[in-house]
Amino acid sequence: MQLRLRSLLGFGFVLLFGSCSLKDHIVPQSSSCEVREINYELDYYKIPNGQTVNIGDIVTGLFTTFPVMDIITINGSNYAVGGPEYSTHYTYGPDGRVKRSHTSGRSLSNGIFIHEYSYAPNKVTDVYKQWMKTFPDTLVTTQVYNLNSDGVAIRDNITYTNGYVTEERFESYTHTYTLQNGNTIKRVWTAKPGGGFDGLPPRTTDYEFDVTAPNPIPTLFPYLGKPNQNKMIKEYDRDGNARLDYQYIFDAEGHLNYVIRILIRSNEPDRYLITGYKQDCPTSY
Numbered sequence: 001m002q003l004r005l006r007s008l009l010g011f012g013f014v015l016l017f018g019s020c021s022l023k024d025h026i027v028p029q030s031s032s033c034e035v036r037e038i039n040y041e042l043d044y045y046k047i048p049n050g051q052t053v054n055i056g057d058i059v060t061g062l063f064t065t066f067p068v069m070d071i072i073t074i075n076g077s078n079y080a081v082g083g084p085e086y087s088t089h090y091t092y093g094p095d096g097r098v099k100r101s102h103t104s105g106r107s108l109s110n111g112i113f114i115h116e117y118s119y120a121p122n123k124v125t126d127v128y129k130q131w132m133k134t135f136p137d138t139l140v141t142t143q144v145y146n147l148n149s150d151g152v153a154i155r156d157n158i159t160y161t162n163g164y165v166t167e168e169r170f171e172s173y174t175h176t177y178t179l180q181n182g183n184t185i186k187r188v189w190t191a192k193p194g195g196g197f198d199g200l201p202p203r204t205t206d207y208e209f210d211v212t213a214p215n216p217i218p219t220l221f222p223y224l225g226k227p228n229q230n231k232m233i234k235e236y237d238r239d240g241n242a243r244l245d246y247q248y249i250f251d252a253e254g255h256l257n258y259v260i261r262i263l264i265r266s267n268e269p270d271r272y273l274i275t276g277y278k279q280d281c282p283t284s285y
Contacts, residue, residue: 033255033281034092035218039069041085041107042274047071047078062271064106072249074260074272081274090220095119098220109134122147124223145223153223165225172196182229183209201239208234216248216256218277241266244273255281 043061045068047053057068059080066083073079086105093099103113114129123146130139145153150163159167161179168175172195178186187205191197213231235244242265249258256277263271 033279037278039084039087039276042081043083045080163226204238206236
């Protein structure tokens with residue numbers, strides 16, 4: 001299983017970010033950068049006016065005490081960020097495709113999770129290795145993805161339309177997606193009988209895009225489905241009175257550094273869900 005975050009607004013914070021899906025890591029195919037590291041769920045500390053905080057200083061954030069990795073601005077205030085829940089590092093082959101990922105972090109019980117990828121015409125092989133302190137043996141599994149005519153993985157629980165994922169069927173629920181102009185504009189979560197969510201009605205999340213801007217989030221695994229074509233700016237939970245507002249921070253060259261999702265709920269303080277990207281990009285002269 002790829003370790004990825006995605007939101008399921010309306011089911012509390014655990015389900016909100018605990019569902020694995022193929023429709024994460026979405027982006028423009030034209031990027032010439034290589035993502036070397038992604039830091040997920042960075043902790044943060046709001047810097048009071050008049051206080052000086054430097055990179056490397058130790059601060060206490062919302063979840064933990066951490067050394068400051070960077071200082072960013074959100075809605076006019078400065079925040080020190082660091083202490084990610086987990087991080088994934090990537091290496092690439094000469095063809096520019098990901099050949100290895102290495103994931104570890106404080107929220108993963110001190111485990112190490114590695115994927116090694118190899119590519120052949122119409123086929124991708126993913127060898128997954130897992131080490132956990134609580135288990136003496138290494139878990140190793142191999143997944144072979146055969147690709148269809150759109151270049152995406154053929155899987156029994158996934159339905160595509162022209163290379164875009166339109167349905168995902170999991171053990172206890174189903175996600176159904178509505179597409180418009182290359183973007184996923186709606187997702188409907190539906191419980192499966194006997195899956196542990198019996199009696200819950202379908203839940204709908206709407207997505208809003210800036211159709212004048214391309215999707216800036218790097219596509220690392222295009223064989224898992226085509227990415228959204230434009231920049232997502234909001235998610236709305238129709239049934240749970242919550243939404244996510246998206247902000248993006250770029251470097252001077254216009255390369256993505258951070259995606260900030262602002263979780264907004266009635267009568268609750270806003271939460272920042274921060275993902276940091278480190279990329280190797282060609283230097284412009």
